[in-house]
Amino acid sequence: MLELYQFEASAYSEKVRLILDYKQLPYTVVEVTPGVGQFDVFRLSGQRQVPVLKDGETVVPDSTAIARYVDETYPDRPILPTDPKQRGLCLALEDWADESIGIHGRKAMIGAFNQHPNFRTGLLPANTPDLVKNLVGAVPGDILSFLGTGVGFGPESVKESTRILKQALEALCLMLQNSLYLLGDHPTLADFAVAGLSMYVKFPARRYVNLPEGICDKGVPGLADDADYAPFFEWRDRLYADYRQVRLGNGGSGGSGPTSIAID
Ligand SMILES: N[C@@H](CCC(=O)N[C@@H](CS)C(=O)NCC(=O)O)C(=O)O
Known part of the structure; x- marks a missing residue:
């Protein structure tokens, strides 16, 4: 049985989970x-990063x-397409997803x-009392320690990332305008990389990823809720519905308590 060493909330791990599900490969x-x-x-x-796949004696790090x-x-x-041009485009789009998106x-x-x-409060379980939710809203970063890694992102750098996204x-919506998937009629590595790595722009609509329910379908205001980008998120919802399995109980918090997720 394949074993995936992962963080539930890691977008690179999500890319691999999408691929394993698409290929219908069972894994723990x-x-x-x-x-x-x-x-x-x-x-x-x-090396210390996840995801790492273990297949018997074979150990493969890096998504x-x-x-x-x-x-x-x-x-x-x-x-991976066999046609050279398609294969090249596929690898380039994958790299773009990994390194930029x-x-x-x-x-x-x-x-x-x-x-x-x-x-922020969307990350808390649905039964969290309002009092605690308000407290979380008022005390950025103190309670939600998972955001510790964000220290040092100034407003300018966040603005620049938003512009790039x-x-x-826009580019993804154009690519998908007349085709079912990024490179045509069949999903490829490019689709799974883009779908997985865009997880932080907007979390998947259902609990495919074992994170608190409140975060489903939530995302970065100005990106996740902009009607211009709806075709992209509709495409991603369809990809998830067609190929990704809901596998609650593996990793993550399951939304059963105040949540600490490791983002990166
Ligand atoms: N190039 C790697 C990137 C993996 C990566 O950045 N993993 C993050 C989680 S999303 C990680 O393990 N961070 C912990 C660390 O760097 O110590 C891949 O594609 O798998």
């Missing part, structure tokens, strides 16, 4: 504890290497958490 999840748990990841893979490994080892439902998405989301208390969303 090993939820890594940020910090201490990463020592085990280092011992296993020689791109994992995607290529599974497509080569389990060729059913291929995700994912990184700017995280920055824009943290900026939005800092500016919009309602978005707007152009990315």
Whole structure:
């Protein structure tokens, strides 16, 4: 059985989960504890980041290497086109998703958490008393320690990330205008990378990712709720509905208590 070492809230892990689900490969999840748990990841893979895939004796770190490994080892439902031009475009789009959409998405989301208390409280379980919700709204970062990594993102850098994401969303809407998927009639690695790495721009509409229910379908104001980008999010909802499995109980908090999610 394949084993995925991951953080539930990691967009790179989400990209891999989308691929494994699309390829209908059963896997178990090993939820890594940020910090201490990463020592085990280092011992296993020689580096400390997730995702890492373990397939018997084979250990593959890095979402791109994992995607290529599974497509080569389990060729059913291929995700890499064979036509050279399509394959090149696919790899380029994947890299764009990893290096631009994912990184700017995280920055824009943290900026939005800092500016919009309602978005922040969405991460709390639905049964959280209003008193606590108000408190969370009033005390940025103190209670929601998972945002600790956002320190140092000034308003200018958040604004620049938002600008870059707007152009990315516009480009994606154009690419999808006359086709079902980014490279035509079938999903490829490009689609799964873009869908996974855009998780922080807007969280998936249903609990595919095991995070508190309140965060479903919520995202960065000005991006997630802009009607111009609706075709992109509709495309992503369809991709999830068609291929992603809801697998509650694996990792994450399950929304059963005040939540600490590890973003990055
Ligand atoms: N290039 C890597 C990036 C992976 C990555 O950035 N992982 C983050 C979680 S989303 C991580 O493990 N961060 C913890 C750390 O850097 O210590 C990939 O595609 O898998």
